[in-house]
Each structure stands twice: as structure tokens, then as C-alpha cells.
Amino acid sequence: MAKKLMKGNEAIGEAAIQAGVRNYFCYPITPQSEVAEYLAKRMPEVGGMFLQGESELAVGNMIFGAAATGERVFTTSSSPGISLMQEAISYIAGAQLPAVFANIVRGGPGLGGILPAQSDYFQSVKGGGHGDYKMLVLAPSTVQEAVDLMMIAFDLADKYTNPVMIIGDGMIGQMMEPVEFKKPPPMALPPKKWAANGCKGRDPVIIRSLFLDPLRLEQNNRELFVKYRRMQAEEVRFERYNVEKGNKVLIVAYGTTARICKTVIADFKARGINVGLLRPISLYPFPMAAVAEAAEGVKAVLSVEMSMGQMVEDVERSVLGRAPVGFFGRVGGVVPTPEEITVEIEKLL
Amino acid sequence: MERTAEKVVFTRPEAMKNAVTHYCPGCTHGVIHRIVAEVIDELGIRDKTVGVGPVGCSVLIYNYMNVDFLEAAHGRAPAFATGIKRVRPDLIAFTYQGDGDLASIGMGEIVHAANRGEKFTTIFVNNAIYGMTGGQMAPTTMPGQVTTTCPLGRNTKDTGEPIRMAELLSALKTSAFITRVSVHSPRHIVETKKAILRAFRYQIDKVCYSLVEVLSICPTNWGLTTKESAKWLEETMIPYYPLGDKKTPEHSQR
Numbered sequence: 001m002a003k004k005l006m007k008g009n010e011a012i013g014e015a016a017i018q019a020g021v022r023n024y025f026c027y028p029i030t031p032q033s034e035v036a037e038y039l040a041k042r043m044p045e046v047g048g049m050f051l052q053g054e055s056e057l058a059v060g061n062m063i064f065g066a067a068a069t070g071e072r073v074f075t076t077s078s079s080p081g082i083s084l085m086q087e088a089i090s091y092i093a094g095a096q097l098p099a100v101f102a103n104i105v106r107g108g109p110g111l112g113g114i115l116p117a118q119s120d121y122f123q124s125v126k127g128g129g130h131g132d133y134k135m136l137v138l139a140p141s142t143v144q145e146a147v148d149l150m151m152i153a154f155d156l157a158d159k160y161t162n163p164v165m166i167i168g169d170g171m172i173g174q175m176m177e178p179v180e181f182k183k184p185p186p187m188a189l190p191p192k193k194w195a196a197n198g199c200k201g202r203d204p205v206i207i208r209s210l211f212l213d214p215l216r217l218e219q220n221n222r223e224l225f226v227k228y229r230r231m232q233a234e235e236v237r238f239e240r241y242n243v244e245k246g247n248k249v250l251i252v253a254y255g256t257t258a259r260i261c262k263t264v265i266a267d268f269k270a271r272g273i274n275v276g277l278l279r280p281i282s283l284y285p286f287p288m289a290a291v292a293e294a295a296e297g298v299k300a301v302l303s304v305e306m307s308m309g310q311m312v313e314d315v316e317r318s319v320l321g322r323a324p325v326g327f328f329g330r331v332g333g334v335v336p337t338p339e340e341i342t343v344e345i346e347k348l349l
Numbered sequence: 350m351e352r353t354a355e356k357v358v359f360t361r362p363e364a365m366k367n368a369v370t371h372y373c374p375g376c377t378h379g380v381i382h383r384i385v386a387e388v389i390d391e392l393g394i395r396d397k398t399v400g401v402g403p404v405g406c407s408v409l410i411y412n413y414m415n416v417d418f419l420e421a422a423h424g425r426a427p428a429f430a431t432g433i434k435r436v437r438p439d440l441i442a443f444t445y446q447g448d449g450d451l452a453s454i455g456m457g458e459i460v461h462a463a464n465r466g467e468k469f470t471t472i473f474v475n476n477a478i479y480g481m482t483g484g485q486m487a488p489t490t491m492p493g494q495v496t497t498t499c500p501l502g503r504n505t506k507d508t509g510e511p512i513r514m515a516e517l518l519s520a521l522k523t524s525a526f527i528t529r530v531s532v533h534s535p536r537h538i539v540e541t542k543k544a545i546l547r548a549f550r551y552q553i554d555k556v557c558y559s560l561v562e563v564l565s566i567c568p569t570n571w572g573l574t575t576k577e578s579a580k581w582l583e584e585t586m587i588p589y590y591p592l593g594d595k596k597t598p599e600h601s602q603r
Contacts, residue, residue: 023436025432025435051431051435053431054461055457057425057457060428061422061432064419064421064422064425064428064432065401065419065428065430065431065433066433066436068429068432069433069436071436073436087422088422095420196399197437197440198440199395199415199416199417200397201396204414204415204417205417206417206418206419206420207418207419207420208419208420209420210420
């Protein structure tokens with residue numbers, strides 16, 4: 001298939017369609033409304049289901065009901081909307097259902113602003129909703145990568161019967177880039193024996209997150225964490241860029257921020273200074289071992305984020321004292337410039 | 350004496366599990382569960398039905414009904430059922446919700462599901478109180494009624510008047526079957542079954558959204574005997590919550 005110039009938000013919607021997904025629930029919110037607008041036209045063309053719910057609260061719970069039947073389903077939203085979906089995400093994780101959420105992150109807290117941010121790292125990686133659970137969180141840094149991750153997200157959700165979140169900052173949603181839709185190799189997935197789709201020829205199933213017996217609830221929590229350990233073993237994704245022996249500084253950055261850091265690294269290279277970049281693609285599971293390995297022998301590590309310092313906590317617990325860990329961030333929709341990142345790195349040399 | 354073959358005249362519906370319920374003595378949830386189960390059996394839809402349970406006294410309904418079941422977040426059962434029906438319109442879905450769940454925390458979900466004309470059925474059990482959490486005031490609590498959060502009786506000057514959900518939903522332009530019944534006497538139980546049967550038929554025929562509001566007693570939290578509760582329902586609730594069809598798809602143009 002030839003490459004096509006597409007806006008990130010539209011490409012995310014098309015990727016789900018190309019992945020064979022036909023069920024989408026949504027609620028409009030800037031800067032991701034183009035996904036809903038695109039799919040409002042596109043879903044009927046492919047015989048799919050499009051529904052605009054009355055709120056993100058309702059949409060999250062529609063996702064639960066739809067996913068419980070065993071059908072593949074997704075939604076897209078942005079930070080304040082994702083906050084409203086946290087109730088459903090906690091229930092979906094507790095009931096062990098597969099579903100895909102894309103968050104085109106904008107600045108917060110509160111209504112915040114509508115420009116790009118990475119300040120929902122804690123919300124998506126550390127919990128967000130109540131209870132002990134994790135989502136598999138994937139962060140693209142290009143529109144092409146957003147497409148590629150979207151196309152495997154549904155398989156991953158099914159593999160772990162767990163919510164998967166694609167987290168892109170507003171830049172990923174709003175910019176246009178050439179993309180190609182390449183079908184990933186099919187994953188071997190177990191049959192959905194748990195699905196509530198009518199008890200013909202079998203005993204009824206119950207899909208719930210309620211376990212009043214404390215030992216049974218503890219068992220459910222332990223089952224979840226068996227899955228999360230499996231994610232840690234099998235789903236860690238990252239990119240090493242210019243990571244080599246002789247790196248003076250190691251940058252850890254994801255999404256749009258990582259792309260800016262690549263420009264900075266090229267400038268330093270021209271000056272004969274070797275700076276490496278470890279770009280986490282899976283934010284959960286976090287590439288702890290890869291960060292630790294890349295931090296070996298560097299003078300300092302710098303976490304660059306569009307937040308007040310969130311991922312840096314995971315960087316610190318990965319580096320574990322191998323090198324001092326610094327942080328640089330811009331927030332509120334301000335995207336850090338190569339120049340200001342350069343200044344931060346020079347301070348560490 | 351001539352022997353005649355024995356004939357079974359009363360048995361447990363297939364859509365009901367052989368389980369002991371946790372309901373208090375005198376509670377009418379069991380009666381309503383059984384009616385729903387009988388209707389599912391009679392319509393022959395057990396193997397394609399998915400129920401959605403509420404948060405409230407009937408939160409454990411999935412242990413009693415012998416059909417696929419989801420347990421919803423508080424008030425969100427209509428959103429769950431919307432999800433089911435939108436991706437699998439061939440399934441039969443129903444929500445079973447109490448008055449705290451449906452008329453308070455779930456007000457948004459029920460209004461919009463009804464307004465979209467979602468093709469599922471709601472069994473709305475109104476006993477004018479929060480049961481499971483221990484008898485707090487509900488949006489449906491009667492004026493002057495004593496609960497643990499209005500110990501001096503519901504003061505409507507501060508808390509508003511009880512919400513008549515069936516009438517409120519009937520005000521929507523979208524076609525629907527909305528009716529109110531009661532289970533405080535055998536005669537009313539028979540009427541309730543007719544209404545629930547009709548509600549499921551509208552869903553099967555893909556006609557419209559259907560909701561049956563069932564006035565129900567809560568002797569434990571009302572602090573009355575079962576007999577007194579039935580009397581209180583008849584004398585206090587029914588005048589405020591009149592029984593009967595509020596809206597039918599045949600007469601939905603208002």
C-alpha cells in the first residue's frame with residue numbers, strides 16, 4: 001500500500017479499521033475530535049458501529065458492555081475525558097476485559113489547555129482509577145508509529161484480556177505525516193471462552209469485578225499481577241538512538257519530546273560530543289533494564305518530558321544510582337525547544 | 350382408586366439458578382427476579398440473553414439468574430447494555446436497577462439510553478430507599494419518610510420532591526414502552542408479569558426501548574412488617590407513583 005499523508009488523529013482511526021475493528025464509542029474533546037469525525041464517516045462505509053455517547057463516563061462503561069460480549073472495541077479521548085473514563089478502566093481491568101483506549105494528551109490539571117502535554121504519565125502508568133491494576137501503555141513518537149501500535153493494540157488487549165492505552169501527546173494527534181498501513185503478523189490468541197454472548201450450549205458466564213470474599217478478591221488481584229509480570233517479560237518496547245559506549249549523557253524521553261531530543265543529539269554529534277537517547281515505547285511495562293544498561297558509564301542521565309517530572313521517577317528507579325538523574329520539562333502546552341534542551345545537557349557535561 | 354399421572358404445575362424457571370438468595374425476609378426482589386426468569390423462559394430467549402446488574406441490594410443477581418450476566422458500576426448499567434446491544438444487536442439485554450442506582454447516580458445514563466431508543470429492557474425496582482447501604486434517602490424517598498440520612502423525615506424544601514422516573518422518561522420524544530407496576534399484592538404481581546413480558550417483546554421485535562418501574566417494598570429499612578409495608582406502599586406510594594402505562598410505542602407521538 002502506498003504511503004498516504006494523514007493527520008495523526010485520522011490515521012489512528014484508520015489504523016483501527018485496517019486492524020479489522022468495527023466498534024467505536026466516543027465523546028468529542030479537543031485535541032482528538034478528528035478521530036470521532038473521521039470514524040463517523042468511515043465506520044458506516046465498512047459496516048462498522050459508531051456511537052457518540054453522552055459523556056466520557058458513559059462511553060467508558062459502554063466499552064465495558066461491548067468488550068464483555070467478546071467483540072473488539074475502542075475509544076479515543078483526551079486528558080479530562082480520560083479522567084472521566086477512569087471508573088470504567090478500573091472495572092475493565094478488574095473484570096479482565098480487552099479494550100483499547102487512545103489518549104491524545106493535553107495540558108492539565110483541570111480543564112488545563114488544549115495544547116500537547118505528557119502530564120498524564122502517572123495517570124496512565126501508575127493507575128488513574130482505584131485499586132491495584134495496570135494498563136499496557138504504548139507511546140508513539142510519529143504518526144506512523146501511532147498507526148503501527150494501534151494495529152497491534154487489539155491483539156495485545158486480547159492476549160492479556162486487559163485494557164491497552166495508546167498515549168500520544170497533542171502533537172501526535174494534530175500533525176500530518178505520510179503513513180502506511182501494514183498488517184502485523186497475526187498473534188495466536190486463545191478463544192474468548194469468558195465472553196458474555198448468550199449461554200447457548202454452555203453454563204452462563206458472569207463478568208464482574210466484585211468479589212466480596214477477601215481471599216477471592218486477593219486471588220483476583222494476584223491473577224492480574226501474574227499477567228502484569230508476563231507483560232514485563234514479553235512487552236517491553238523501546239528504541240536506542242545513538243546509545244553506545246562513550247555516551248557522555250543519556251537522555252530518556254518518549255513521544256514528541258524524544259523526536260526533539262534526536263535533533264539535539266545530532267547537533268552535539270557535530271560538535272564531537274556523544275549523547276544517547278533511550279526512548280521508551282512501552283511506558284508500562286517500563287524498559288527498566290534497557291535504561292539501566294544505557295546509563296552504564298555516562299556522566300549523567302536527563303529525563304526530558306512535557307510534564308513537571310513524572311517519568312523521571314521511573315528513570316531514577318531504573319538507573320538506581322549508576323549516574324545522577326536530572327530532569328527538564330516544559331508544561332502547559334509549551335513544547336521544549338532543541339536550544340533549551342541543549343543548555344540543560346551542557347550543564348551536565 | 351384409579352391413579353392419574355402426576356403433573357408438574359409449579360417449578361423453578363430454567364432462567365433461575367438453584368440458589369438461596371441473600372434478600373431480607375419480606376423483600377420483593379425475589380418475586381421480581383422470578384417474574385423476569387419466567388418471562389425469559391416463556392419467550393425462549395435464555396441462551397441469547399445478557400443481564401446487567403446494578404449496585405444496590407440486587408448486586409448479586411448474577412448468582413440467582415441462570416443467564417450470562419455483567420456486574421455494572423453504580424448507575425452505569427444502561428451504558429453497559431448500550432455497549433452490548435450496539436455491538437451485538439442479536440442478543441437480548443436487560444438491566445435490573447434500583448432507585449438509587451437508576452434515579453440518582455445513573456440519571457444521566459438512563460435518560461440518554463432511553464432517548465437514543467436503545468433496544469434493551471430495564472427492570473427498575475423502586476422501593477423509595479437505598480437498601481444495601483443501610484436505608485439512606487433516595488431521590489424516590491417519599492415526603493416525610495424517615496431514612497438514616499433524613500432522620501426527621503424527608504424535607505422536600507431542602508431535598509426536592511421525589512422523582513417520578515416513569516413520567517420523566519415518558520416526556521422524551523423518542524418512542525418507548527414505559528410503564529409502572531407494583532408487586533405488593535398477588536393481583537399486582539400478575540400485572541407486573543404481563544408488563545415485563547410486553548417489555549421484552551418490544552425488544553425482541555426491535556421496536557423500542559422498554560422500562561418497567563416496579564414499586565417494591567423494603568420492610569427492613571422501612572421499619573415495618575411485610576403486611577404493613579404492603580399497606581404503606583398502597584396508601585403512600587401509589588397515590589404519588591400512579592400505576593399504568595406512561596408511554597407505548599403505539600402512542601409515542603406527543
